[in-house]
Amino acid sequence: MSSYSKSPDNLVIPVRNLKFRLEPGPSDAERWWHGGDPVPTAFFNALSSTFPDGERFFMDSVRRFQGLASEPLRSQIKSFIGQEAVHSREHLEFNAFAAKAGYNIAALERRAKRALASHEKRSDVRKLAATCALEHFTAILAHALLSADSADLAGAPEEARRLWSWHAVEELEHKAVAYDTFLLATKGWSRPRRYLVRVAAMMISTWVVMRVIGANMASLYRQDGINTPKTWWRTLKYLLVAPGALRRIMVPYARYYRPGFHPWDHDDRDLLAKTHARYDLSTG
Numbered sequence: 001m002s003s004y005s006k007s008p009d010n011l012v013i014p015v016r017n018l019k020f021r022l023e024p025g026p027s028d029a030e031r032w033w034h035g036g037d038p039v040p041t042a043f044f045n046a047l048s049s050t051f052p053d054g055e056r057f058f059m060d061s062v063r064r065f066q067g068l069a070s071e072p073l074r075s076q077i078k079s080f081i082g083q084e085a086v087h088s089r090e091h092l093e094f095n096a097f098a099a100k101a102g103y104n105i106a107a108l109e110r111r112a113k114r115a116l117a118s119h120e121k122r123s124d125v126r127k128l129a130a131t132c133a134l135e136h137f138t139a140i141l142a143h144a145l146l147s148a149d150s151a152d153l154a155g156a157p158e159e160a161r162r163l164w165s166w167h168a169v170e171e172l173e174h175k176a177v178a179y180d181t182f183l184l185a186t187k188g189w190s191r192p193r194r195y196l197v198r199v200a201a202m203m204i205s206t207w208v209v210m211r212v213i214g215a216n217m218a219s220l221y222r223q224d225g226i227n228t229p230k231t232w233w234r235t236l237k238y239l240l241v242a243p244g245a246l247r248r249i250m251v252p253y254a255r256y257y258r259p260g261f262h263p264w265d266h267d268d269r270d271l272l273a274k275t276h277a278r279y280d281l282s283t284g
Contacts, residue, residue, distance in 0.1 A: 005073070005180045006262040008269070013173045015082035016281060020090055020163040022097045031101040035155020038224055039231065039238045044153075044164070045098045046216035049108035051091035054134065055084040057116045061131040062178050064124050065185045073180055080177040083170045090163065103223055108216040115212050125185055129201035131178045133256070136202070137209060139175035139263060140252040142168035144245050146275050152243045162279055169275050176263040195259055202256050 022033070034040040059081045066077045099105045119127050145152055145168045153161045186194045217235065221227035239246040255261055275281075 005176070005183065006264045007076075007176045007180060008264065008267075009072075011072070011076070011173075013076055013079035013083065013170075013177070015079055015086065016166070016170070017086060018090070018166060018281070020093065020159055020166075022094070022157065022159050022163075023100075031103075033097075033101070033157060033160060034153070037155060038221070038226060039234050040152070040155065042217045042220040042224075043213075043235075043239070044156075044160075045095075045103065045105070045220055046108065046213050048091045048094045048098070049105055049216055050112040050212060052088045052095070052109065053113045053116055055088040055091070057119070057127075058131045058135065058178065059084050061124070061127045062181050065128065065181050068184055069181065073177075073184065076174070076177045077181060080174045083174055087167055087170065090167075094163065103220060108219060111215060111219075112212055115208050118208075125182070126197065126201065128178065128182050128185060129198050130205055132182050132198060133202040133205035134209070135171075135175060135178045136253070136256050136263065137205070138171045140249040141245065142171040142175075143252065143266075143268060143271065144248040146172070146271050148243065148248070149278075152245050154243075165275060165279055166281055169272055169279075169281060172268045172272055175268075179263050191259070199257055 032038045032041040034044060062077055062080060066074060069077055095105045095109065119130055122130070146165065150161050150165050153164055156164075182198065183194075186197070189197075218227055221231055238244075241247065252266070255265070
């Protein structure tokens, strides 16, 4: 691996052509596919609604710089694009599953698309910096999910647990590809300039993520007729207390602001091996 990267020399990023199928039922318990609970159902539905367009944004941002890369980064970019393409396809299916349960998911997808459109006037490097920031979000959420043995999905059907765990595995496998591409694209920059651009991108991305996911969850709660203070109190407890996915990512999130940060400062290969042993994640 090049001197600017800390990614493992033997890193493998396989493209798994896996397909997941969930079927909704007519009752609230099945509409709220996560154990009959509207709160985690809304969180994962809101998250999934951002993925199809988000993954395409990531692919486009990295693809623009593929011609600059030498091996092994060039092949890693190709694999990154392949993995993200399958993610986009499968989350379109997951969103269709939520829509069949009665939710207006299209409105949530449009909100995510509008948020991403705000980046269109930015330079290619700043789009790549935004991708690095958003990929850090997905990677630390993936680590939180898998390190807790997918306890955040304890009430979900097996197929849903498998889908989200597969997605988490691949987010960890390719967690540094966009970042290494950014380092390559800015290799002529001073360290302070590079730091300021990536940190500014993270600050903007944090606001966008919180606003979009929060608005999407509110939309889902309104559709269920439960957009009330009581529901939001339960939401805060779910996200910040138990199982507390957002609480568990606070420290990893803050590490992004450290000068010299790299996604592989934390080695996830043992966690990936453990998850491979738990789920059937063949290449399809």
